[in-house]
Amino acid sequence: MMGEDPVSAQEPPEFNPLRYPPCACPRHSPGPGPGEDEDSALLRTLRARMNEENRLRRWARGQS
Numbered sequence: 001m002m003g004e005d006p007v008s009a010q011e012p013p014e015f016n017p018l019r020y021p022p023c024a025c026p027r028h029s030p031g032p033g034p035g036e037d038e039d040s041a042l043l044r045t046l047r048a049r050m051n052e053e054n055r056l057r058r059w060a061r062g063q064s
Contacts (some may be wrong), residue, residue, distance in 0.1 A: 022028070039047075
């Protein structure tokens, strides 16, 4: 086998995400589809608070 580099023959194959199944954990799952509201009351409250804080931060940056 003339001309072949023995080091390149031993390299691992390139990672191909199509060979591996998608992760099924809650963090990586697509979540509820449109129209499905599975958020808890606490989560909705936290999102509303975060949105309000972000709005106030944007307003404060615009004023300074």
